[in-house]
């Protein structure tokens with residue numbers, strides 16, 4: 001059995017979407033970030049960086065495997081299933097490049113933008129400006145890529161799309177006030193959002209822990 005430790009945030013959605021795509025049974029353990037449960041010592045043993053998502057696979061080769069970092073979890077599940085990531089060659093590295101682009105860019109920048117523009121009680125204009133500019137730049141990077149490629153990692157839907165979807169969808173929702181206009185001027189990106197968002201597994205993964 002796979003246990004997914006997660007919460008209702010974009011990073012937490014990624015492995016839920018992947019597990020829904022695979023159709024594998026898994027149990028969800030909520031880690032309520034609002035109650036600081038990510039700092040619980042028991043959770044720290046699974047996720048030493050105090051962040052969700054994390055995952056334990058009791059049936060991993062060689063014994064139970066505990067993993068943190070969404071990129072590692074997605075890669076592991078893709079390799080274990082043989083799906084949504086080419087097994088070798090150039091196509092694999094192209095997908096991994098876009099997966100790592102999401103982990104190192106889209107997630108952290110949108111996360112900071114969400115904090116400064118939406119969640120922070122005290123507003124800091126230079127920080128909002130800096131992360132809005134960076135957020136718009138990243139949306140433009142996606143638009144350029146998707147104008148020439150059906151999906152982020154290439155012509156097939158892969159874990160690179162799963163990683164980027166929950167964060168990009170935030171620009172239509174939680175971050176709409178700061179990024180919505182910029183997103184509306186990006187037809188290739190809107191087409192990708194509609195295509196990926198129409199997948200039943202994506203809809204189920206996005207709904208995990210939503211009451």
Ligand SMILES: N[C@@H](CCC(=O)N[C@@H](CS)C(=O)NCC(=O)O)C(=O)O
Nearest residue numbers: 009010011012051052053069070071
């Ligand atoms: N690079 C990590 C980022 C994980 C992350 O930032 N998770 C956030 C939720 S979206 C979190 O757990 N925040 C809790 C905290 O910062 O205390 C990944 O991709 O898994």
